Amino acid sequence: xxxxxxxxxxxxxLIPNFCEARPVLSLAFIMALVAAVLTLANGASxxxxxQRWLLITLYLQWIGFCAAATLCWARRWLRYARPGVVFFVxxxxxxxxxTLISDIAYRLSAYxxxxxxAIGESRLxxxxxxxxxxxxVALMLLRYFWVRHQxxxxxxxxxxxxxxxxxxxxxxxxxxxxxxxxAALIQVRPDEAEMMVEDLSDLFRASLQKGLQIAQLLEEIGxxxxxxxxxxxxxxxxxxVEWDIPEEVLEWPVPKLILQPVIENAIxxxxxxxxxxxxxxxxxREIFGRLVIEVSNPMPPxxxxxxxxxxxxxxxxxxxxxxxxxxxxxxxxxRDLRLEGGVFRARLVxxxxxxxxxxxx
Numbered sequence: 001x002x003x004x005x006x007x008x009x010x011x012x013x014l015i016p017n018f019c020e021a022r023p024v025l026s027l028a029f030i031m032a033l034v035a036a037v038l039t040l041a042n043g044a045s046x047x048x049x050x051q052r053w054l055l056i057t058l059y060l061q062w063i064g065f066c067a068a069a070t071l072c073w074a075r076r077w078l079r080y081a082r083p084g085v086v087f088f089v090x091x092x093x094x095x096x097x098x099t100l101i102s103d104i105a106y107r108l109s110a111y112x113x114x115x116x117x118a119i120g121e122s123r124l125x126x127x128x129x130x131x132x133x134x135x136x137v138a139l140m141l142l143r144y145f146w147v148r149h150q151x152x153x154x155x156x157x158x159x160x161x162x163x164x165x166x167x168x169x170x171x172x173x174x175x176x177x178x179x180x181x182x183a184a185l186i187q188v189r190p191d192e193a194e195m196m197v198e199d200l201s202d203l204f205r206a207s208l209q210k211g212l213q214i215a216q217l218l219e220e221i222g223x224x225x226x227x228x229x230x231x232x233x234x235x236x237x238x239x240x241v242e243w244d245i246p247e248e249v250l251e252w253p254v255p256k257l258i259l260q261p262v263i264e265n266a267i268x269x270x271x272x273x274x275x276x277x278x279x280x281x282x283x284x285r286e287i288f289g290r291l292v293i294e295v296s297n298p299m300p301p302x303x304x305x306x307x308x309x310x311x312x313x314x315x316x317x318x319x320x321x322x323x324x325x326x327x328x329x330x331x332x333x334x335r336d337l338r339l340e341g342g343v344f345r346a347r348l349v350x351x352x353x354x355x356x357x358x359x360x361x
Contacts, residue, residue, distance in 0.1 A: 014086050014149045015142075018068035019075060027068055031060040055114055059105050063134075066097050087146060091138050098134035102127045192233050199226040213256040214324075214353060217249060217284065217291070220259050224282075227260050231267050239271055244283035252284075252291045253353050255324055261317055262295045262331075262346045270297035270344060291350045299335065299342035317348075325351060 016023040035057040039049055070093050078086050106126045108114075121129075182200070186193040221243075232239055263280065271278040284293045314333065321329040332347040 014083050014145055015071060015090055016145075017072075017075070019072040024065070024068050027064045028061060031064045032057055035060050055109075059101070062105075063098055063101050066101060067094055070097060083146070083149065087142055091135075091142055094138040095131060095135050099127060099131045102130040189233070196230050196233055199229050214253050215256050217245070217252045217254050220254050220256060221245065221250075223257065224260050224263055227263065235267075235271065238274070238277050239267065240277055240279040242279055242281045244281065246284070249284050249286050249291060252286070252350075254291070254350055255320060258317060258320065258348065258350075259293060259295075261314075262293075262348065265314065265346065266295050266297035266344070270299065273300035274298065275301070289352065291348075291352070293348040293350070294345055295347075296336075296343050296345045299344050314346075321348075321350075325353065 018024055018027070035053055038056050039053040071090060074089065074093065078089060081089070103123070106123050182193055182196055228239075228241055259282075263282065266280050271280065278298045281296045282293070284291060286292075314331065318331050321331060328351045330349050332345075332349070334345055334347075336343045336345055
């Protein structure tokens with residue numbers, strides 16, 4: 001059995017992931033700016049200022065890249081360490097790196113006759129001065145990362161609590177519709193009613209799992225098939241489902257139970273109100289680095305009474321998308337009256353999100 005255990009990954013959120021290019025480039029840019037500030041503070045001008053800026057930049061860049069490489073290497077060993085251990089290990093590594101590089105820089109500047117160290121400053125004083133500066137700066141920087149980490153964990157905990165509350169809110173809504181179908185079958189077709197209970201249990205097992213659950217689109221489609229089997233027993237030949245899902249998007253990470261409520265709305269507000277057969281079409285495409293899932297259903301005749309519903313499912317989906325993606329994902333709803341009878345479309349636009357690491361228990 002496996003479950004999502006985010007704690008180790010969240011512990012590593014204490015420091016940026018320097019195994020990726022973007023944090024390393026940001027660090028290099030910051031080091032260049034710091035070198036410019038130190039050069040201006042020194043009061044040098046002209047060619048001498050340029051030479052000093054280049055020397056300081058080279059020195060700081062070496063510190064930055066060596067620190068980034070060391071912290072990247074250390075991530076695998078700090079994966080399951082406590083945040084306090086991560087804090088002090090990273091602080092110690094940074095101080096040691098600056099100490100070693102300052103020693104190398106002093107020796108090299110003396111050999112090349114560069115004007116890098118202060119006039120008359122001994123090697124020991126130069127190394128100690130830079131080590132103390134590194135200890136203070138690293139402590140302040142890691143303290144900032146610590147506060148940011150605590151704030152992120154608090155926001156994540158609040159988000160997971162809200163996510164679970166949203167799941168708890170949608171379950172009674174779905175259960176009410178499913179039990180009505182089950183009640184209609186249990187007397188006349190008990191075998192099919194038993195299969196319906198099994199599918200219903202699969203759906204509720206998925207909805208009861210804790211955490212911000214992310215799964216592959218293929219798994220989400222499997223849950224939708226379980227739900228559609230339930231509705232197929234109730235509606236019979238009245239319900240027709242067309243799938244248009246290419247294989248290349250089946251492994252796309254999506255939130256669990258994000259597609260099933262959209263299909264449920266299409267059946268409840270569309271197919272069930274038709275006099276004859278109705279077709280639900282479910283299509284997915286990757287467009288400009290985003291997964292676009294579209295669910296369309298025929299609109300009921302105009303003489304049918306309008307049923308607005310309480311928007312539990314759509315509001316729930318919109319809130320869950322905001323919790324997981326921020327403003328990067330959206331749910332679009334609209335009518336297309338160009339086709340005969342009209343078609344209602346629900347479109348999910350989802351950016352790619354990393355899959356959480358499964359941890360065996």
